[in-house]
Amino acid sequence: MRKPQSRARAVLAAGAAAAVAFTATACGDSGESTADLTWWHIQNEDPMKTTWAEMADEWAAEADLTVEVEPIANEAFKERLATSAQSGTLPDLYQTWGGGVLAEQVEAGLVRDITDDVDCLDKVNPITLEAYTIDDRLYAVPFDQGVVGFWYNMDLFAEAGIDTPPATWDEFLGAVEQLKAAGITPIALGGADQWPTHYYWTYLVMRTLGLDGLEAAAEAGDFSDPGFTEAGQKLADLAALEPFQEGFESATYDQADGQAALMGEGGAAMELMGQWAPQAQRDNSGTDGPGDALSFFPFPAIEGGAGTTTEFLGGGGGFAAGAESPDEVVDFMCFLLEEDNQAQVVKDGNMSTVAADPAAVVPDMNNEQQLVVDAMATATGTQLYLDQAYPPSIGSTVNEASEGLVLGEISPEDFVAMVNEAWAAEK
Template sequence: MRKPLRRLRAVLAAGAAASLALTAAACGDSGESDADLSFWHIQNLDPGMSTWQEFADGFAEENDITIDVQAIENQAFKDRMGTAAQSGDVPDIFHTWGGGVLAQQVEAGLVKDLTGKLDCIDQINPIALEAYTIDGKLYGMPFDAGVVGFWYNIDLFDAAGVTEPPATWDEFLVAVEKLKDSGVAPIALGGADQWPGHYYWTYLAMRTVGLDGLEAAAAAGDFSGEGFVQAGDMVAELAAMEPFQEGFESAGYGEADGQSAVMGEGAAAMELMGQWAPQAARDNSGTEGPENLGFFPFPTVEGGAGVSTEWLGGGNGYAVAADAPDEALDFLCYFMEPENYAKAITDASLTPVAVDVASVAPELNQDTQKVVDSLATATGTQLYLDQAYPPAIGGTINEATEGLILGELTSQDFIDMVNEAWAAEK
């Protein structure tokens, strides 16, 4: 999943951030509707949700068809897609992050090969297509890309005497202690959803063993190295400081009392989250969010192989079911029509993956610009592990990280669980 610097800069030319609002789940099943097309997406808060519905309604009217649209919260979407994939009955169009999850869906014969079938594909930067390309064939259409970093409330940092973003892990722990002493929750976390927590172990592994070490471990299916144990120890060390908001264990990411809402309300000083975080914090809290919001990369670890210019991240796109009608392909290109895509970018705070960025986004918002500026010196990327790896592996990493955070697992327990999951996949 790594990209050399020139490729990362090419991605930046197309745009490098998105804002996905993630809360209430929709009901239904891909096989329950009599509609001509079924469409599952995770843009489930307004204004994005209404805009996506508007696109579906417009396309349906133009083509005299019906579309069953399901706007689903992130974790609920992953759960439902897992069930749908196991049953062999997936929606005609569905959200995808690419990577190992998409590859497994392709291997199961569930996803249509889009190679040469999308008239609009030339509008999309080729670099953005890489996460959706498997064995030289295209299986998804991206609509944004970005990275995970620490979004922080500058005013709360200043009040606690943290005048500069921490650059090293030791500095980060000192900052956490200062923030806690000031009376604010240092970190917002949606512990119940698991995936937000996995960012911590992933990044610490990236900083201890580096991207090459992570890639080698995945290739071997063996995470027994000292650096991976160290990453688990550091997650446990952080958790022992009790840095998260009260009740984080039962809070989701996008709930009323969840991670993004806590951040939006100014009740926590920072969160480790993707490019969509500022908009999600505003939407989920019903506020304007922190007035003074900053962004910094995950800290480095002394003696580690990783550097701060290596980022965890990924894109967002749509895949099409293997047996979906041609209208599903037409809808993807309808979504990418300049007028529609420009509206999507504005209403959902997306950063475009278009070749001609100026035609759809002549000016980026300040939060997106922070991410783009941070990526200007990027030297490598890693797709979210719960998407890069097969679902059973990614799910195990999420679950095991939760165990580390709650003090229910040791670092060696974590490694054993992940290695056992890899062994079962072979």
């Protein structure tokens, strides 16, 4: 089986909370629509929920078509898409993070090849297309890009006597202990969702082995290098400090009592999350979030490790088309990439893919977006989230093992054995 890129330069989209359906309908003189499109995405919180619905309305009116828009919560979306794929069909347009999940759908013949059909990519940053390119063919268009790092509350850091964000792993562990000593929860984590936890293990591997080492291991389907066990031990050491909020193991990322809400309420000093985090903090807490106190720092370096702090975990959101989708879906994809629409996407908290510099689309982007842009400007390499970069069976194993390691249910050696077994089954 072909192994998809383990090292992608594309940079996700956010998760949210409940499935709601909208229908954008426009009829011509005949009173009948000439085609129907179904569109599944995970922006089911405003402002993006309304933004996508309004764009569907506008395009449908111009095209004289019908668009059924379904915003679906992140985890429910993944389950529903997997079920749909197993049945042999996918929606006309649907959210994708690319990588191995998309590659498996392509291999099953479920995705439209848009390489020769899409003629609106001249202004798109080529880097953002890599996660959606399989065997030199394009299967999705991007709408968001960014990187994962630590979003932190500067006021809480100051309260604990921490003047600058930690630059090394040892400094990071020291900051955790300092925050705890000050009676502050160091880290918010939605442990029940698993994927937020896998960010920690992935970054520790990236800092220990570097991107080249991780890529080589993925290509070989073998994580036996001692660096993987070392990374697991470092995550176990962090967990032993009990840095997460009480009940983190049952908390999700995007619910009222979850990871994002806790950060928004000022209940924890930091979270490791992507570019969507500030808006998710506001959405899920029902507050304005930390406001000007919110800032960002890259995952710390590991002394003696092969990786650098300019190598980022990251990804973006894109839209792919089901193999049976009508031809009009390509025009709709291009409509979503028009500069006015991308400008609105940026205003709503996402990062534009239309220009290499998102500031060219929205010159007055907010400070949170500028922090991500500045981090991306320093990037010497990026790694797509492993639960998307790898085949689904491998990605889900990494997620499960990350949870087990943090809960103390498995050892770093068990982690490696689980992933190697999954790779062996995949070959």
